[in-house]
Amino acid sequence: MSVTVNLPTILAKFADNSRAIEADAAGAATVGGLVAQLAERYPALGPRLRDHGGQPYPFVTFYLNDDDIRFSGGFDAAVHDGDEVTIVPAIAGG
Amino acid sequence: MTQDIDAARGTDRATPALDSDEILRYARHLLLPDVGIDGQRKLKGSRVLLIGAGGLGSPSSLYLAAAGVGTLGIVDFDVVDTTNLQRQIVHGTSTIGHRKVDSARDRLHDLNPHVHVETYDTPFRANNAEEIAQDYDVIVDGTDNFGTRYLTNDVSVLLGKPNVYGSIFRFEGQASVFATEDGPCYRCLFPTPPPPGMVPSCAEGGVLGVLPGLIGTIQATETIKLLLGIGTTLAGRLLLINTLDMQFRTVKVQKDPACPACGTRTITHLEEYEEYCGIPGQPSHNSDTTVQANSDDITPQELAAKIQRGDDFDFIDVREPQELSIASIPGARLIPLGSFESAIPTLSPAREIVVMCRSGARSGAAVQALRSLGYTRARNLMGGILAWSDDVDPTVIKY
Numbered sequence: 001m002s003v004t005v006n007l008p009t010i011l012a013k014f015a016d017n018s019r020a021i022e023a024d025a026a027g028a029a030t031v032g033g034l035v036a037q038l039a040e041r042y043p044a045l046g047p048r049l050r051d052h053g054g055q056p057y058p059f060v061t062f063y064l065n066d067d068d069i070r071f072s073g074g075f076d077a078a079v080h081d082g083d084e085v086t087i088v089p090a091i092a093g094g
Numbered sequence: 095m096t097q098d099i100d101a102a103r104g105t106d107r108a109t110p111a112l113d114s115d116e117i118l119r120y121a122r123h124l125l126l127p128d129v130g131i132d133g134q135r136k137l138k139g140s141r142v143l144l145i146g147a148g149g150l151g152s153p154s155s156l157y158l159a160a161a162g163v164g165t166l167g168i169v170d171f172d173v174v175d176t177t178n179l180q181r182q183i184v185h186g187t188s189t190i191g192h193r194k195v196d197s198a199r200d201r202l203h204d205l206n207p208h209v210h211v212e213t214y215d216t217p218f219r220a221n222n223a224e225e226i227a228q229d230y231d232v233i234v235d236g237t238d239n240f241g242t243r244y245l246t247n248d249v250s251v252l253l254g255k256p257n258v259y260g261s262i263f264r265f266e267g268q269a270s271v272f273a274t275e276d277g278p279c280y281r282c283l284f285p286t287p288p289p290p291g292m293v294p295s296c297a298e299g300g301v302l303g304v305l306p307g308l309i310g311t312i313q314a315t316e317t318i319k320l321l322l323g324i325g326t327t328l329a330g331r332l333l334l335i336n337t338l339d340m341q342f343r344t345v346k347v348q349k350d351p352a353c354p355a356c357g358t359r360t361i362t363h364l365e366e367y368e369e370y371c372g373i374p375g376q377p378s379h380n381s382d383t384t385v386q387a388n389s390d391d392i393t394p395q396e397l398a399a400k401i402q403r404g405d406d407f408d409f410i411d412v413r414e415p416q417e418l419s420i421a422s423i424p425g426a427r428l429i430p431l432g433s434f435e436s437a438i439p440t441l442s443p444a445r446e447i448v449v450m451c452r453s454g455a456r457s458g459a460a461v462q463a464l465r466s467l468g469y470t471r472a473r474n475l476m477g478g479i480l481a482w483s484d485d486v487d488p489t490v491i492k493y
Contacts, residue, residue: 088334094238
């Protein structure tokens with residue numbers, strides 16, 4: 001089961017500069033499971049994606065395909081083969 | 095999802111007549127079925143408030159003025175600086191050192207003398223935001239810090255005015271329309287801002303000069319659509335632009351029933367949000383950050399004296415490698431903030447440690463991390479290399 005994770009440049013540097021990661025989500029049925037897998041693969045990325053309690057930050061929004069996961073169970077939102085997860089951090093430049 | 099501003103403005107909205115010069119000037123608009131003479135008169139009767147005359151406010155104000163929006167309000171307390179001109183194209187070399195609001199007003203008047211420009215040479219704060227914003231139809235968020243973004247959002251929601259949002263970082267940008275009648279707001283997307291130091295500012299992280307051009311012109315487009323009540327705006331959607339891959343995509347922004355601003359409406363008045371953009375305390379040498387004052391912090395003069403005396407201490411620079419090629423202080427060891435935490439074990443808690451960055455914000459975060467781990471002799475270089483340039487070595491470039 002393959003899921004694409006899109007990272008913004010600001011986070012890509014913590015993942016060997018990959019802006020799109022193909023993750024095998026076989027063992028990770030949820031967005032949270034996927035994030036845990038990414039955190040293991042890229043230790044520096046983990047703390048940027050979730051807090052000490054393993055929950056998403058209010059200033060980093062996760063999209064499962066086009067939908068904000070806050071409204072579909074948060075990290076418990078189920079992922080399926082071919083899904084796309086897009087991570088959008090708050091940025092403030094102007 | 096379009097929202098016609100007529101409703102918000104009531105039935106007595108002014109649609110002033112166009113003179114012959116204006117009819118000629120706006121000819122290409124008048125030919126558009128969705129604009130025409132009625133639409134152009136609507137634009138002339140409209141009032142748009144731009145928060146910030148910087149990277150985003152430059153292109154958006156230029157295009158809104160060119161389009162004939164009758165009144166443009168511009169809020170900015172800054173002065174034009176050489177480093178602005180790589181992207182802030184409403185300003186010019188001839189206006190370096192001028193107030194940004196004056197520089198922008200003169201340029202906009204040159205572009206279109208029919209546009210009335212109202213200037214607010216002041217920070218946009220909780221104590222003036224409502225008064226400034228209340229007479230405008232649409233608010234354009236071109237600010238450069240989280241504090242003013244949340245303030246701009248909240249005042250837009252409170253006053254029931256659409257907030258045309260744009261934000262940029264390095265090669266990526268975001269745009270949306272918030273606070274329409276039934277639409278979500280910025281707090282629905284990002285309920286709270288990141289803690290200080292977690293996200294670098296443009297001044298620290300850099301930004302592709304043309305990027306605010308892309309996002310700012312999208313903001314101007316959305317503003318005109320809102321004013322005319324045409325098309326489908328970005329309300330309920332977030333546009334993400336990545337210029338490196340040149341990818342544009344939109345994702346949904348849902349209205350959060352629990353949002354304290356537009357959902358439960360528990361936010362009933364404005365508060366200062368200054369702590370969001372940096373840290374509470376005194377302003378730094380640059381408008382984008384503030385630094386926390388601490389009695390253990392060190393001034394540039396004190397640091398210069400320590401170096402002169404040959405004191406034994408660890409001197410750490412937490413900036414990014416590319417910043418060193420612009421300006422540096424000899425003797426500092428580079429540990430970029432992103433890898434600072436993992437490098438802490440290489441430092442001794444028994445030794446005095448001076449940490450520096452550009453403005454004192456990132457080094458402040460590093461010093462806080464050190465102190466929380468028992469490095470009681472960690473000190474922040476107040477005002478960073480900018481203050482060093484001001485107070486010790488003016489040959490060091492301020493960037």
